[in-house]
Amino acid sequence: xxxxxxxxxxxxxxxxxxxxxxxxxxxxxxxxxxxxxxxxxxxxxxxxxxxxxxxxxxxxxxxxxxxxxxxxxxxxxxxxxxxxxxxxxxxxxxxxxxxxxxxxxxxxxxxxxxxxxxxxxxxxxxxxxxxxxxxxxxxxxxxxxxxxxxxxxxxxxxxxxxxxxxxxxxxxxxxxxxxxxxxxxxxxxxxxxxxxxxxxxxxxxxxxxxxxxxxxxxxxxxxxxxxxxxxxxxxxxxxxxxxxxxxxxxxxxxxxxxxxxxxxxxxxxxx
Amino acid sequence: xxxxxxxxxxxxxxxxxxxxxxxxxxxxxxxxxxxxxxxxxxxxxxxxxxxxxxxxxxxxxxxxxxxxxxxxxxxxxxxxxxxxxxxxxxxxxxxxxxxxxxxxxxxxxxxxxxxxxxxxxxxxxxxxxxxxxxxxxxxxxxxxxxxxxxxxxxxxxxxxxxxxxxxxxxxxxxxxxxxxxxxxxxxxxxxxxxxxxxxxxxxxxxxxxxxxxxxxxxxxxxxxxxxxxxxxxxxxxxxxxxxxxxxxxxxxxxxxxxxxxxxxxxxxxxxxxxxxxxxxxxxxxxxxxxxxxxxxxxxxxxxxxxxxxxxxxxxxxxxxxxxxxxxxxxxxxxxxxxxxxxxxxxxxxxxxxxxxxxxxxxxxxxxxxxxxxxxxxxxxxxxxxxxxxxxxxxxxxxxxxxxxxxxxxxxxxxxxxxxxxxxxxxxxxxxxxxxxxxxxxxxxxxxxxxxxxxxxxxxxxxxxxxxxxxxxxxxx
Numbered sequence: 001x002x003x004x005x006x007x008x009x010x011x012x013x014x015x016x017x018x019x020x021x022x023x024x025x026x027x028x029x030x031x032x033x034x035x036x037x038x039x040x041x042x043x044x045x046x047x048x049x050x051x052x053x054x055x056x057x058x059x060x061x062x063x064x065x066x067x068x069x070x071x072x073x074x075x076x077x078x079x080x081x082x083x084x085x086x087x088x089x090x091x092x093x094x095x096x097x098x099x100x101x102x103x104x105x106x107x108x109x110x111x112x113x114x115x116x117x118x119x120x121x122x123x124x125x126x127x128x129x130x131x132x133x134x135x136x137x138x139x140x141x142x143x144x145x146x147x148x149x150x151x152x153x154x155x156x157x158x159x160x161x162x163x164x165x166x167x168x169x170x171x172x173x174x175x176x177x178x179x180x181x182x183x184x185x186x187x188x189x190x191x192x193x194x195x196x197x198x199x200x201x202x203x204x205x206x207x208x209x210x211x212x213x214x215x216x217x218x219x220x221x222x223x224x225x226x227x228x229x230x231x232x233x234x235x236x237x238x239x240x241x242x243x244x245x246x247x248x249x250x251x252x253x254x255x256x257x258x259x260x261x262x263x264x265x266x267x268x269x270x271x
Numbered sequence: 272x273x274x275x276x277x278x279x280x281x282x283x284x285x286x287x288x289x290x291x292x293x294x295x296x297x298x299x300x301x302x303x304x305x306x307x308x309x310x311x312x313x314x315x316x317x318x319x320x321x322x323x324x325x326x327x328x329x330x331x332x333x334x335x336x337x338x339x340x341x342x343x344x345x346x347x348x349x350x351x352x353x354x355x356x357x358x359x360x361x362x363x364x365x366x367x368x369x370x371x372x373x374x375x376x377x378x379x380x381x382x383x384x385x386x387x388x389x390x391x392x393x394x395x396x397x398x399x400x401x402x403x404x405x406x407x408x409x410x411x412x413x414x415x416x417x418x419x420x421x422x423x424x425x426x427x428x429x430x431x432x433x434x435x436x437x438x439x440x441x442x443x444x445x446x447x448x449x450x451x452x453x454x455x456x457x458x459x460x461x462x463x464x465x466x467x468x469x470x471x472x473x474x475x476x477x478x479x480x481x482x483x484x485x486x487x488x489x490x491x492x493x494x495x496x497x498x499x500x501x502x503x504x505x506x507x508x509x510x511x512x513x514x515x516x517x518x519x520x521x522x523x524x525x526x527x528x529x530x531x532x533x534x535x536x537x538x539x540x541x542x543x544x545x546x547x548x549x550x551x552x553x554x555x556x557x558x559x560x561x562x563x564x565x566x567x568x569x570x571x572x573x574x575x576x577x578x579x580x581x582x583x584x585x586x587x588x589x590x591x592x593x594x595x596x597x598x599x600x601x602x603x604x605x606x607x608x609x610x611x612x613x614x615x616x617x618x619x620x621x622x623x624x625x626x627x628x629x630x631x632x633x634x635x636x637x638x639x640x641x642x643x644x645x646x647x648x649x650x651x652x653x654x655x656x657x658x659x660x661x662x663x664x665x666x667x668x669x670x671x672x673x674x675x676x677x678x679x680x681x682x683x684x685x686x687x688x689x690x691x692x693x694x695x696x697x698x699x700x701x702x703x704x705x706x707x708x709x710x711x712x713x714x715x716x717x718x719x720x721x722x723x724x725x726x727x728x729x730x731x732x733x734x735x736x737x738x739x740x741x742x743x744x745x746x747x
Contacts, residue, residue: 089630104628106621108689109614117618118629126609130546152549 017080019044019209020065020096020178025074027057027064034060037074038235040228042178042209047200049220049241050213052230053253058213061230062180065211066098067091078177095177099167099184107156111148112136114155115170139173140165143202161192168199171208178209185219197223217246231256301552313741319683321734322698325727326705333709340712343578347590351512353704354592355655359671360678360696361603362647365640367679368607368620370688371469371476373644374672378487379461380645380652381667385494387454387653388501388662390438391508394445405493410439416460419467420642423635428642431459447507451653458649459642461487466638484672492664502661511595511657515588518575524594525571529564536560592654596697599647603693616640620689651675670721677724678703681731685739702727 018041027035034057042048052058063069065076067085076083078094085091091098105114112129115136121128136151145165148158155163164184171179181200185193200223204210214220220227221241228238229252236256239248251258299307312320333340359376366373386397393400401409413436420429435456443449461483468479495501503509516524537560543550550556571589579586607613618626619636627633648667655671656662680686681702682695703724710720 088628092630100628102624104622104625106618106625106689108617108621113614113618117614117626118631120611120614122611126605127611127614130542130548133548134546150549 016043016045018042018077019079021077022065023075023077025061025064025076026072027060027069028072034233035064035071036232036234038230038233040235040238042211043226044177044207044209045204046225047204047210047212047223048238049224049227050211050230051215051217051220051227051249051253055232056230056253057233058230059182062098062182062211062213065091065096065178065180067096092174095175096180097171097174097176097178098180099164099171099182101182101184101186105155105163105167108154110154111140111151111158111166114166115139115173119174135173136169139169143169143172143199145169145199159192161188161195164188164192164196165199168196168203172203172206176208178211179203180211180213182213183215184212185214185216193219217249220249221246229253229262231262236262299552301554304552304555317683317734317738319692319695319698321731322682322695322702325681325730326698326702329702329705329709333705333712337709337712340709343573343576344580344586345708345712347515347574347578347586349701349704349708350590351592351658352708353700354512354596355651355658356671356674356678356703357596357697357700358599358651358654359648359675360682360700361599361693362644362651363675363679364603364684364691364693364696365607365616365643365647366476367676367684367686368616368688368691369637369640370620370686371637371640372480372676372686373465373476373641374480375461375465375483375487376480376644376648376675377667377669377672378484378491379458379465379667380648380655380671381491381662381665382461382487382494383454383457383649384652384656384662384666385491385501386439386457387450388503388656389494390453391445391447391450391503391505392501395442397439397442401494410436412464413439413457413460416463419471420463423463423467423471423638425463425466425635425639425642428459428463428639428646431456431646432463435460445505447505450505450508451511454649454653455646458645458647458652461649462642462645463638465645466641469641470634470637488668491666491668495662495664495666497664500661500663503656508653508657509660510591512590512592512654513657513660515574515586515590516594518588521571521575521589524589525567528597529567532563532567533560595650595654599650600693600697603647607693612636612639617689622689648675670724674703674724675700677728677731680735681728683735685735686732687739699731 020042022038022040025035025038025040026033038057038061040048040050040061050058050061060069064071065085067088067090070086076085078096083090083094085094085096106117109117112133116132121131121135123131133151140148140151143165148162148165155166158166168179168181168184184196184200188196197219200210200212204225212220212224224241226238226240227244227249229236229249231252234256237252237258239261248258248261252262256262330341339345359380363373363376366376389400390397397409398406413432417429417432417436420426420432435453438449438453438456465479465483468474469476515521536556540550540553540556544553574589574593575587577585577587607616615626615631615636618629618631619633623633626636652667656666675696678699679691679696680699682691682697682699684691684695684699706724706727707720710723
């Protein structure tokens, strides 16, 4: 992993070099132009919130980065190097991990088994349960997860927040560089949302680049360092959270602009 | 389970990672572990318990009603009668774990059995036995299976099917061991076809295997001939389900099995303790090992006593089906519990989409379980044909498949996928064989046997459904 842990959260006015940079990304589904020239930078040690109304293209953007939909045009740079992401495997190989809204966990398996799903460690052809259990426990411990009775608990016995925690911890276990979270708090209660947001913050503190999709402005303002707003497939603004207000973001989401910020008068945008 | 910590809302005050999760425990006392077990039972995770209790009840009832039930001769006979169903059910567990079903496993095993019998009776000349057209179609089907397996990169399946093709084409003279191998290879080839149709083409397993159930039944009829019966006059083939190990061999086998089991179980426990990972309490592990060892030794002792009904002959020793079933059980359990392949089967059965996103080749896994199922069913076919001593046009038809599915379900395998173990098939198969055997001793007609078996299966399915609802209620 990179050694960004000490330097974060970075000063947004002097950004560190992005680990992942999208420039001029376009994506169409047939005649429907979903993403228009999207530029987005994900920096290590920062949480970038991706907001926008329903249908603005947030999920499509995430799926493009995750390799589920290949992009039609534009370029993607990872660590400054141009890369092509055409399959989920490409993304995983680069260290891009996606935590999906509908939780990709198997209920009948326990926490350890789920965290290593598809990438099990073996010794002599057989599963190395001891090694996997230790690694899973160490990872959860390093993330200060203290609400799980045992790493051998089946996922079906976990609460929504705990499941989300396991899904996120899985990303850390794989030494990912970039983690994309699609609405991680959508179905959670107050206390559980708290846990997951803490975890998101901790991911950034470990030097990961985090992209958080959320509809909840409170969540966004609490954990995000930067807020990127999508409006009808265009990335209309990417602003440091500290320079932004609730009202501005809501205007950007609903109208695509707010005062000097946003869409139509590009020459006036002051960043 | 969740606590709202007041100091965690902003970055500076957040607590540092500590040295582990405070509540996570790797050691429990025996009392806690037993308490957990009771809690799990109450929570609806019954496992094999209902089937074991049912088996016990059946034993008690039949012992009371029939003075011949609890005799050594009958118990040994019971093992031979149940083994075919048990083995087919073990293969079916693989398919059931994915939430699929293979209705054709019975008649597919019948095809394997009839090819075996044809090959034996005609001394390897399948061309002459089948007629040119049928023989060419048969070979073509196997070639197709090989190609499909290669396309799906199922190397073992393709290898076995190719071997089967070679045995068929070369026309090697009859040899019981080659015969058994041929039956297994034919099973593999059938599985490749079924798996392709379900996993690649995407036809629901129920429809594919229902169609194949009918088709394979017809193939058996074609091979054996209407009204015909192919007798298996061969010592080795007869011994599979009717013979026994010699007494010294029985003890040697028991010793090897027991020592191996204890060494593996205890070694694993010690490793877990040393590594500090989650493990069962030592007294429980010892108790479990001790109980199995005791059962194995008592069973071996009983089976090495003379169980001959008359004074002229001596019948003693562990029946061959016991090591056969045991080896399959151990191998299969090893594959399911300790290999990536087995883990992926459970994952696909639990949440197909999650497995796909985790990079598991779901199509390949789905296809492979049908190959496993048919291959193992062919082994079951060898056993039941050996028990009967012949192959008739009904081989693998009738109740074979439904009894096998029933065995897996009675043992505790869920029809919804993701839950089940191979030992479920063994326990459930024993239940079904016991019903069949016990009612037979009581002189009940086939009608009663079918009705009782059906009722028991319904009972098992109800237990599954109720425990599932209960499990949903307590969130497990």
